[in-house]
Amino acid sequence: MKPLRVAMLGCGVVGTEVAARIVDRSEALAERIGAPLELSAVVVRDLAKARPGIDESLLTTDAETAIADADIVIELMGGIEPAKTLITAALDQGSSVVTANKALLAAHYGELMSAADRASVRLEHEAAVAGAIPIIRPVGDSLAGDRIDRIMGIVNGTTNYILDQMDSEGWDFDRALSTAQELGYAEADPTADVGGHDAAAKAAILSSLAFHAPVSSDDVHVEGIEGISAEMVATAKDQGFVIKLLAVCERVAESPAGPGLSARVYPALLRRSHPLASVRGAFNAVFIEAEAAGELMFYGQGAGGAPTASAVLGDVVSVARRRVLGGRGQYERPFHEDSRILPISAITTRYHITLDVVDRPGVLAAVSEVFADEGASIELMRQTVGEVDEDEMQHAKLVLATHSNTEAALARTVERLGDLDVVRAVSSVIRVEGQ
Numbered sequence: 457m458k459p460l461r462v463a464m465l466g467c468g469v470v471g472t473e474v475a476a477r478i479v480d481r482s483e484a485l486a487e488r489i490g491a492p493l494e495l496s497a498v499v500v501r502d503l504a505k506a507r508p509g510i511d512e513s514l515l516t517t518d519a520e521t522a523i524a525d526a527d528i529v530i531e532l533m534g535g536i537e538p539a540k541t542l543i544t545a546a547l548d549q550g551s552s553v554v555t556a557n558k559a560l561l562a563a564h565y566g567e568l569m570s571a572a573d574r575a576s577v578r579l580e581h582e583a584a585v586a587g588a589i590p591i592i593r594p595v596g597d598s599l600a601g602d603r604i605d606r607i608m609g610i611v612n613g614t615t616n617y618i619l620d621q622m623d624s625e626g627w628d629f630d631r632a633l634s635t636a637q638e639l640g641y642a643e644a645d646p647t648a649d650v651g652g653h654d655a656a657a658k659a660a661i662l663s664s665l666a667f668h669a670p671v672s673s674d675d676v677h678v679e680g681i682e683g684i685s686a687e688m689v690a691t692a693k694d695q696g697f698v699i700k701l702l703a704v705c706e707r708v709a710e711s712p713a714g715p716g717l718s719a720r721v722y723p724a725l726l727r728r729s730h731p732l733a734s735v736r737g738a739f740n741a742v743f744i745e746a747e748a749a750g751e752l753m754f755y756g757q758g759a760g761g762a763p764t765a766s767a768v769l770g771d772v773v774s775v776a777r778r779r780v781l782g783g784r785g786q787y788e789r790p791f792h793e794d795s796r797i798l799p800i801s802a803i804t805t806r807y808h809i810t811l812d813v814v815d816r817p818g819v820l821a822a823v824s825e826v827f828a829d830e831g832a833s834i835e836l837m838r839q840t841v842g843e844v845d846e847d848e849m850q851h852a853k854l855v856l857a858t859h860s861n862t863e864a865a866l867a868r869t870v871e872r873l874g875d876l877d878v879v880r881a882v883s884s885v886i887r888v889e890g891q
């Protein structure tokens with residue numbers, strides 16, 4: 457059978473691994489597809505840069521010609537433009553596209569999927585969420601007959617690596633981040649990882665697929681790990697918790713704002729006995745709760761060149777097979793459910809609040825009164841003796857674990873606690889997830 461021509465756009469951490477495997481595994485891939493793959497072009501920015509293992513004659517800076525000449529296009533350059541224009545051109549001419557670009561998909565999912573549908577071709581993106589872990593196909597296809605109610609996961613390898621190194625090795629933030637960059641986990645701009653935006657893009661894609669409704673990255677409430685100090689990590693550890701950056705996507709049946717969907721990303725405490733607490737390094741894990749299936753858990757390498765290449769190549773085999781056999785795709789489109797996104801204030805969570813207080817009679821009463829006023833309740837209170845300050849005032853550290861309440865009530869409680877005379881500072885506020 458005639459070879460299928462594959463153009464690759466971008467040849468960095470992931471692209472290098474993908475290109476090498478297309479060449480090295482050509483026989484096995486041809487067997488699985490029913491036709492050989494031919495790497496026809498590798499689009500790069502800098503032709504002079506050494507790329508060991510890649511045939512120099514394939515390198516080009518002319519993306520348009522490379523696309524026009526290809527049956528399948530793999531986009532691994534990242535960013536919104538020119539990736540969006542190039543992918544759209546490839547789809548419009550009838551080529552199937554495989555991408556790992558979650559930032560682009562989370563911003564323009566519906567538009568790009570419609571372009572693929574119009575042209576009766578595929579736009580596959582398994583690598584865009586949780587790297588090597590098969591999660592897009594399970595959520596979009598295997599569970600399409602069920603009702604997914606909740607997804608909670610660690611979906612960013614860089615931040616999990618950073619938090620894990622801070623927790624287990626006592627590394628500082630900067631050292632952990634630069635090592636994650638060296639290991640090829642981080643985005644070109646690592647503030648996307650650290651600020652939670654990469655995880656938010658993945659939460660948007662997962663929510664869209666799981667809830668059959670358009671959810672974009674702008675719909676996701678995002679908090680990153682910039683504010684997580686070594687002290688917070690150590691305190692969590694002392695108390696039997698670990699801090700993880702979590703993505704939570706859920707159907708909310710009841711809230712002060714009515715029913716709706718919630719997608720959010722924030723660092724949260726998990727008990728060390730929680731299954732997600734043992735997810736180390738750049739590994740990812742995703743829990744799914746579905747009406748009929750019950751609980752499902754997916755675990756594996758969420759970042760890095762080779763693991764991500766595995767997901768890209770799986771998609772390449774899938775779209776190539778489809779070209780050989782003919783036919784359209786397996787996912788539903790367009791979205792048919794309502795995407796009413798709830799504000800974070802309407803969501804129910806739990807907080808751990810650490811206060812620096814003046815150690816004198818009446819402190820606990822004042823703190824308790826604020827909670828009572830706001831209708832929030834304390835599950836557990838722990839006090840440790842602090843330092844004596846320059847005014848010879850004895851300080852204490854007060855850790856308060858709240859029961860579940862709306863974010864609005866908890867936020868007001870924290871604000872009012874900060875205003876109390878006896879409170880010197882609200883040292884930290886962090887949510888708690890899991891049992």
Ligand SMILES: NC(=O)c1ccc[n+]([C@@H]2O[C@H](COP(=O)([O-])OP(=O)(O)OC[C@H]3O[C@@H](n4cnc5c(N)ncnc54)[C@H](O)[C@@H]3O)[C@@H](O)[C@H]2O)c1
Pocket residue numbers: 465466467468469470471499500501531532533534535538556557558559583584587640641642643644758759760761764
């Ligand atoms: N690294 C990972 O672990 C990982 C995992 C999953 C998904 N992804 C996604 O995969 C994509 C690629 O990631 P990466 O880690 O390989 O990034 P990278 O920065 O290592 O590689 C991107 C390459 O594309 C090239 N490029 C960018 N714009 C270009 C243009 N206009 N023309 C030609 N070349 C261009 C860059 O020069 C670079 O070599 C991104 O969308 C990223 O979000 C990465």
Ligand SMILES: N[C@@H](CCO)C(=O)O
Pocket residue numbers: 584585586587611612613614615641642643649654758759760
């Ligand atoms: N920068 C991303 C790559 C995988 O999507 C991460 O750290 O998870």
Ligand code: NA
Pocket residue numbers: 582583584585586587588589590591592767
């Ligand atoms: Na994946």
